[in-house]
Amino acid sequence: MPQAVKHLLPDSASPEWRDWRWQMRNQAASLAEIFEFLPDLAHRPAASGCDAHTEAQLARHFRTAVTPYYLSLVDPADPRCPILAQILPDPREIADPVYENPDPQAEETHMAAPGLIHRYPDRALWYLSHRCAVYCRFCFRKRKVSHEESAPARNDYESALAYIRAAPQLREVILSGGDPLSLSDERLAWILDELRAIPQLASIRIHTRMPVTLPMRITAALCGIFERAYPLTLVTHFNHAREISEESRGAVRRLRLAGVSVLNQHVLLAGINDSVEAHFDLITALLRAGVTPYLMHRCDETRGVSHFRAPIERGLEILAGLRGRLPGYAIPRYVVDLPGGGGKIPLEPDFRVAGPLPGKNGGRLFRFRNYAGRVYEVQD
Numbered sequence: 001m002p003q004a005v006k007h008l009l010p011d012s013a014s015p016e017w018r019d020w021r022w023q024m025r026n027q028a029a030s031l032a033e034i035f036e037f038l039p040d041l042a043h044r045p046a047a048s049g050c051d052a053h054t055e056a057q058l059a060r061h062f063r064t065a066v067t068p069y070y071l072s073l074v075d076p077a078d079p080r081c082p083i084l085a086q087i088l089p090d091p092r093e094i095a096d097p098v099y100e101n102p103d104p105q106a107e108e109t110h111m112a113a114p115g116l117i118h119r120y121p122d123r124a125l126w127y128l129s130h131r132c133a134v135y136c137r138f139c140f141r142k143r144k145v146s147h148e149e150s151a152p153a154r155n156d157y158e159s160a161l162a163y164i165r166a167a168p169q170l171r172e173v174i175l176s177g178g179d180p181l182s183l184s185d186e187r188l189a190w191i192l193d194e195l196r197a198i199p200q201l202a203s204i205r206i207h208t209r210m211p212v213t214l215p216m217r218i219t220a221a222l223c224g225i226f227e228r229a230y231p232l233t234l235v236t237h238f239n240h241a242r243e244i245s246e247e248s249r250g251a252v253r254r255l256r257l258a259g260v261s262v263l264n265q266h267v268l269l270a271g272i273n274d275s276v277e278a279h280f281d282l283i284t285a286l287l288r289a290g291v292t293p294y295l296m297h298r299c300d301e302t303r304g305v306s307h308f309r310a311p312i313e314r315g316l317e318i319l320a321g322l323r324g325r326l327p328g329y330a331i332p333r334y335v336v337d338l339p340g341g342g343g344k345i346p347l348e349p350d351f352r353v354a355g356p357l358p359g360k361n362g363g364r365l366f367r368f369r370n371y372a373g374r375v376y377e378v379q380d
Contacts (some may be wrong), residue, residue, distance in 0.1 A: 005215070022228075024133065024182070027065040031055055031089065035068060041076040041084075049150040050089050058089045061304070062142045064349040065135045069215045081273045082240040083316035086136050090307065092176065093137065098306035102143040104339045105300065105325060113163040114156035122171045126160055127152060128191065129178040138267060138308045140300035161194050172203040181217050182209045185225060192229040209237040211262075215251035223258035228367075231287050233261045235294060240273050241281040249289045249323060257289050263294035267308075268318070270299075276321035283322070283330050293332040302340050312336065312347070322350040324371030356380065 016022050028034045031192065035041055050058070058064075066087050074083045105119075112118035115127040130144050130151040139145055152160075164170055172193055179186070197205055208215040211234075226232050235253060238244055255262050264286050268274055270377055283293050296318075299309045315334045322331050335344040353375055355366030364380040 015241040018216050020214055020219070020363050022097045023069055023216060024061075026068055026187045027064065027133070028068070028071060029065055030059075031064065034064070034071065034088070036051075036073045037068060038076050041074075049091055054091050054094065055322055058091075058093055058208040060073055062089075062137075062145070063135055064089055064091070064265060065132070065216050067133045069216065069247070070134050071247045072173035073245060075242075082242055085272050085376070086138065086239065087134060088137065090137060092307045096304050097153045098309070099301045099303050101301060101339065102303050104140070106300055107141075107339055107341070111342055112167075113160045115152040116160040116163055118163075120171075121169055121341060123174060124164065124167070124170055124172075125174045125338060126279045127177055128175055129182045131182040132177065133180040133210060134216070134303055136209075138269060138299060140302040140305070141178075142302060143306060146293070151178070159192065160168050164195070165198055167182055168200050172205060173201060174205045174207060179208050180206055180220070182244045184229070185219075188222070189228075191234075192225065196229055203231075203233065205233045205235060207235045207237075207265075207273055209246040211248050211251045211255070212238050212243050215245070217248040218251035218254050220254070221314065223260075225253050226255070226260050227258040230259045231260075231261070233263065235263045236263055236281065236291065237266060238264050238286060238291070239266045240278065241285040243284075244285040244289055244350060252290050262291050264291045264332075265296045267296060267299055267332075269308045270310045274309075274314055274318075276318050279318050279322060280325060283326055283332075287330055293330050296332045296334045299335070300327050300337055304356075310325075316347060320351075335349050349366045 028037050040115050055064075064087075066327065070087070075081045078084075087142070107117050107119075108293040110119040112124065119125075119128075124332050127144075131148055132145060135145065164173060175191070183191075192204065195201060226234075237254075238248075252262055264363035266273070273279060279296075286293055295313060298312060298315060299305060319331060319334055334347045336347060337344050351368050351370070353367040353369050355378075357366070359365035359379050366376060366378045366380060367375055
């Protein structure tokens with residue numbers, strides 16, 4: 001934990017610090033509270049650029065909330081700290097010159113039941129909560145996340161379950177939010193029991209950032225619930241190697257020992273992880289923690305987040321730069337979620353130099369460049 005916050009927070013070994021509910025109750029909910037946790041953060045105006053009026057405007061659309069644990073990962077001496085860059089409100093969120101749509105993936109038009117998005121034929125995404133341990137400023141669901149008053153109620157859950165039971169084409173349900181693990185153990189156990197009783201479902205997937213922002217949430221009791229719901233896949237969201245701490249590694253270990261498959265999806269973010277070296281460090285740290293890299297997302301075209309966008313080509317350059325440095329299974333797929341509800345499409349670097357060209361015996365010849373830049377010919 002950085003020296004700057006030690007005198008304001010309980011010791012990291014104390015039961016209070018280890019209690020995920022205490023962490024949620026003590027979220028920093030404004031710039032002023034973030035700076036109270038981090039009094040050594042130099043040049044407060046430069047840290048965000050928000051005055052009180054701008055912050056109040058931002059809060060009407062998307063609240064600020066950060067757990068003490070996640071704040072403890074901040075390096076106040078680093079002006080480009082990748083943790084801080086993800087959590088500080090920014091005036092550019094109000095007047096976005098590029099992105100205007102609050103729902104670029106047209107999720108609301110694919111709402112089959114309250115909170116249930118059915119866009120792909122074989123799977124549905126189920127919003128369980130609009131609350132998170134940390135509200136990331138690049139969130140593509142700003143239109144509803146952090147607005148707890150609009151969160152699903154028990155009758156909404158019942159309606160979603162009724163739809164799933166009556167849809168024989170569904171093979172997978174993805175639990176998302178907000179963060180589904182912001183719910184109580186009892187509510188999560190009930191939801192998983194209900195889903196496990198639906199015979200056509202082959203897979204249940206949980207999307208959560210809790211191993212990153214609040215690893216204390218991954219308790220022995222929660223892992224027991226997950227073990228009873230086997231098989232489960234949990235997709236978490238580490239964006240930078242600095243987010244992978246001793247606590248988060250412990251959370252992943254508990255999940256793995258409970259039989260949960262743990263994957264990672266991350267967002268390509270300008271100024272945070274948009275380099276080959278940042279990705280090499282992230283993926284190496286993920287492998288050491290027992291997490292399998294899964295997806296790299298282009299930043300979605302949500303109103304208020306265009307300052308986080310990196311060029312589409314940058315993602316392809318990063319993937320190409322990782323070839324030959326990491327195992328093939330550890331290189332994530334690069335995906336773009338098409339605006340208008342078109343779904344995710346994968347993008348891959350093109351290693352083809354030429355072809356098809358006339359080859360031997362009427363065949364075709366292709367030339368490819370490998371990870372080291374050498375060109376090889378392949379007869380087809």
